[in-house]
């Protein structure tokens with residue numbers, strides 16, 4: 056007997072959700088294996104910083120080099136690990152980047168999922184393994200808000216299209232071959248571990264930098280995009296709950312509250328005692344400190360997406376009713392957590408206490 060309750064394999068373990076999920080599963084007595092790309096491991100200080108900042112080390116889990124687009128190595132890994140649960144989080148997850156690398160987006164986000172589904176079949180593991188697929192609210196695209204499991208999908212980006220194809224593959228394999236495979240249709244979820252190229256983290260890093268005097272102005276694209284933002288810590292619990300159900304299914308996870316990028320900016324600056332006053336329109340719009348008139352925010356036309364989703368707002372009623380899932384963090388708590396974490400990070404980089412951990 057190994058002493059572990061169950062074995063989980065997480066693809067994309069070095070990403071935001073991967074770290075929180077690994078931490079969550081280890082606390083529940085799981086043996087956790089993670090698939091990471093080779094270049095996530097080149098510089099452990101950088102590539103695996105999310106895992107180490109959650110207190111996760113090589114000793115607490117087993118990491119395997121690989122790539123979800125390499126179907127044979129994915130199958131070999133699943134055969135070796137023989138997981139009870141697979142969480143497929145690996146993805147090219149930046150919607151904006153998917154416009155410049157659409158083919159790679161489809162390879163990773165769609166064919167990567169197919170590689171896992173086929174491996175489960177070929178290894179005759181349909182009855183022994185459960186699969187979580189990281190689907191996305193970006194699949195709804197321009198469908199009117201609020202969106203739930205019955206809303207028609209109208210994706211607006213290569214990312215949304217690739218995730219939608221993977222979603223349908225999961226449903227098709229579930230229906231055709233009896234796989235225990237579930238799609239989590241997750242609305243935006245953020246945390247102090249969010250990648251620095253995502254708008255929320257860009258904002259909170261800049262706010263911390265402006266407070267510390269190391270940054271001048273925050274440049275942003277579309278200030279009027281509206282998103283339903285939750286905390287990754289809540290959402291990984293929802294992923295796990297989906298795989299604990301007797302019957303696989305698809306679930307929306309969302310807070311049910313929508314806020315604009317503009318509101319995110321305002322709330323983030325409020326954390327450091329600054330209040331933003333907006334003036335001008337479109338690319339001429341600026342945000343200034345109400346007290347001093349100092350320029351803090353400007354709009355950069357190059358940061359607009361070729362096509363943007365304007366209003367995502369989720370209805371997670373099904374997950375509440377069937378999984379008993381409810382978020383603990385809402386907008387204000389999320390923004391406060393992220394800004395405070397970036398303030399501490401800056402302070403640490405300047406030589407403060409290195410024992411600081413994520414606060415989430």
Ligand code: NAP
Pocket residue numbers: 066067068069070071072073090091092094095121122123124143144145146147148149163167189190191192240241242243244245250
């Ligand atoms: P993330 O931080 O970007 O993590 C994605 C991970 O996938 C990264 O660690 C990345 O490796 C890895 N990866 C990329 N290409 C790979 C490949 N070819 N083979 C193996 N691994 C690969 O994203 P996240 O925020 O944690 O999101 C997790 C999943 O949920 C993603 O599938 C995302 O699309 C989906 N999702 C996220 C949200 C959200 O708001 N966060 C909402 C809905 C759905 P590197 O670290 O080496 O780049």
